[in-house]
Amino acid sequence: MATLPTSRVCVWDASTLMEPHCKRRKTEEPKDACPWQVVPVLSERELQSVTLMPVYAAPVLDKKQASRLVKEVSALYPLGDYPHLKRVRSCGSVNSSHPLEIILCLAGGKDKQSLQTALELFPDHQLDLSGLGEPFLTQVPVNPPLTRLQYEEAASHWPVTFHENKRISQALSGCLFTAAEKTSMQSHMELAIQAAQNGARQGMKPVGAVVVDPTTGRVLAVGHDCRNGVNPLLHAAMVCIDLVACGQGGGAYDYQDYPSCTFLPLADSSNQTSSCADGLPYICTGYDMYLTREPCTMCAMALVHSRIERVFYGAPSPHGALATNYHIHSCKDLNHHYVVYRGILEDQCRNLSQISVLK
Amino acid sequence: MEAPGRQVVIAEETEAWMERAVNMAKKALENGEVPVGCLMVYNREVIGKGKNEVNKTKNATRHAEMVAIDQVIDWCHQHKKDPEEVFGHSVLYVTVEPCIMCAAALRIMKIPLVVYGCQNERFGGCGSVLDISSPILTDTGEPFQCMAGYRSEEAVEMLKTFYRQENPNAPKSKVRKKECVK
Ligand SMILES: [Zn+2]
Ligand SMILES: [Zn+2]
Numbered sequence: 286m287a288t289l290p291t292s293r294v295c296v297w298d299a300s301t302l303m304e305p306h307c308k309r310r311k312t313e314e315p316k317d318a319c320p321w322q323v324v325p326v327l328s329e330r331e332l333q334s335v336t337l338m339p340v341y342a343a344p345v346l347d348k349k350q351a352s353r354l355v356k357e358v359s360a361l362y363p364l365g366d367y368p369h370l371k372r373v374r375s376c377g378s379v380n381s382s383h384p385l386e387i388i389l390c391l392a393g394g395k396d397k398q399s400l401q402t403a404l405e406l407f408p409d410h411q412l413d414l415s416g417l418g419e420p421f422l423t424q425v426p427v428n429p430p431l432t433r434l435q436y437e438e439a440a441s442h443w444p445v446t447f448h449e450n451k452r453i454s455q456a457l458s459g460c461l462f463t464a465a466e467k468t469s470m471q472s473h474m475e476l477a478i479q480a481a482q483n484g485a486r487q488g489m490k491p492v493g494a495v496v497v498d499p500t501t502g503r504v505l506a507v508g509h510d511c512r513n514g515v516n517p518l519l520h521a522a523m524v525c526i527d528l529v530a531c532g533q534g535g536g537a538y539d540y541q542d543y544p545s546c547t548f549l550p551l552a553d554s555s556n557q558t559s560s561c562a563d564g565l566p567y568i569c570t571g572y573d574m575y576l577t578r579e580p581c582t583m584c585a586m587a588l589v590h591s592r593i594e595r596v597f598y599g600a601p602s603p604h605g606a607l608a609t610n611y612h613i614h615s616c617k618d619l620n621h622h623y624v625v626y627r628g629i630l631e632d633q634c635r636n637l638s639q640i641s642v643l644k
Numbered sequence: 645m646e647a648p649g650r651q652v653v654i655a656e657e658t659e660a661w662m663e664r665a666v667n668m669a670k671k672a673l674e675n676g677e678v679p680v681g682c683l684m685v686y687n688r689e690v691i692g693k694g695k696n697e698v699n700k701t702k703n704a705t706r707h708a709e710m711v712a713i714d715q716v717i718d719w720c721h722q723h724k725k726d727p728e729e730v731f732g733h734s735v736l737y738v739t740v741e742p743c744i745m746c747a748a749a750l751r752i753m754k755i756p757l758v759v760y761g762c763q764n765e766r767f768g769g770c771g772s773v774l775d776i777s778s779p780i781l782t783d784t785g786e787p788f789q790c791m792a793g794y795r796s797e798e799a800v801e802m803l804k805t806f807y808r809q810e811n812p813n814a815p816k817s818k819v820r821k822k823e824c825v826k
Contacts, residue, residue: 535702
């Protein structure tokens with residue numbers, strides 16, 4: 286940890302950013318700091334436990350009638366809003382006198398909660414009832430499962446289909462990122478930590494942020510919290526969003542009092558950034574932000590407006606809006622969503638809050 | 645009209661301030677900008693005005709409210725006033741419900757009252773998408789009161805007109821793209 290990853294040195298002008306080595310070492314963690322883990326911050330929908338609803342089901346007593354019954358029942362009571370529900374379950378494994386059970390229809394309204402007979406459910410000879418046993422009420426999952434955990438819980442009630450999201454599963458099992466990717470994540474978070482420490486030396490809250498273009502690996506902006514200066518809204522994420530704008534010839538604030546808030550002027554670079562392809566002013570399109578701690582509601586929503594692609598944060602905050610208080614990154618009513626991972630250098634990021642603000 | 649907290653709002657004055665905010669939004673629309681206008685009023689004086697500066701700054705967070713807050717901070721500086729005292733006794737008049745980001749910013753600044761026009765269906769932070777204005781939240785400023793519905797039809801109409809114009813294939817954005825590529 287004492288040696289700087291070389292990739293960082295070549296993408297960033299060391300003179301603008303690097304503290305003298307001895308200065309950095311003082312506040313650094315012991316060499317064998319705890320290893321850290323990247324943990325995906327799932328949406329509320331992905332985290333919630335399975336919700337159930339009542340349906341009428343019935344045993345299929347004669348297996349030969351099964352396919353006819355499925356066809357006719359499905360025509361009478363389609364489950365169009367619940368395509369994840371399998372119509373039939375096998376009772377082979379259970380101690381059962383009949384081979385299959387079939388969902389007949391939803392038992393939604395309160396008045397329908399009292400058990401009805403097959404004849405009441407299918408009046409007027411709508412259905413040839415031969416081979417069908419007497420209906421019973423059971424509970425089935427309302428929503429399609431989004432994670433393997435939800436799938437396992439849902440399937441314990443009734444068989445459901447599951448379209449596994451590979452990214453989520455890999456992330457949850459800890460094998461989404463390669464060792465090289467983790468090294469680069471660590472180096473970016475170390476930059477954010479360093480910025481936080483530099484900010485703290487100027488009397489600011491010890492929070493740091495870094496914006497990276499993942500397609501080139503280039504660091505586009507490094508900033509720290511400036512809220513203890515003139516403007517209480519200059520949180521690290523807001524600073525970094527504005528620094529990226531500065532790099533594209535925009536920006537709303539002046540950072541000359543904060544030498545650790547720096548940006549890469551993109552106008553001078555020959556390589557085009559991904560953001561331009563999508564048009565201004567959504568300048569953070571395709572970019573990653575590293576934050577030493579979970580952002581607040583204002584900052585999390587600012588990242589929605591800026592169309593950030595991914596956010597990596599170190600430690601949670603009590604007022605955080607990316608897991609703790611809200612899930613702004615995956616709010617289904619908003620027009621942009623981003624992916625969030627937490628836990629990068631978590632211990633070091635957590636320790637930052639113990640730095641007393643110097644002034 | 646009820647006086648929320650220490651803030652006294654007089655109905656006639658509210659109408660006059662909202663008239664000014666609506667006129668600002670109209671002007672923004674004429675200039676092809678997001679039609680949102682806002683005023684920060686302290687002691688019956690406008691100490692901050694804002695319109696959307698997203699294009700100008702290339703910063704998607706430069707909403708009218710954020711611009712107005714910065715102006716009030718400058719005003720406090722110039723007049724040697726304590727920002728906490730000033731924001732704590734100011735009213736924001738804005739044509740559209742503040743978004744989630746701006747609502748959180750208003751909490752942080754401890755503004756007690758926001759008077760607004762129409763709902764912000766896409767991003768609203770005072771109930772439309774999330775309610776950031778009223779809950780008790782750790783370390784996130786103070787809740788504020790909202791008075792909604794002033795001149796809302798006009799505000800909605802302007803937004804609709806703007807979003808109709810904002811076509812991704814409009815020649816204007818193509819020009820911008822080209823500028824960016826070179
Ligand atoms: Zn924040
Ligand atoms: Zn806003």
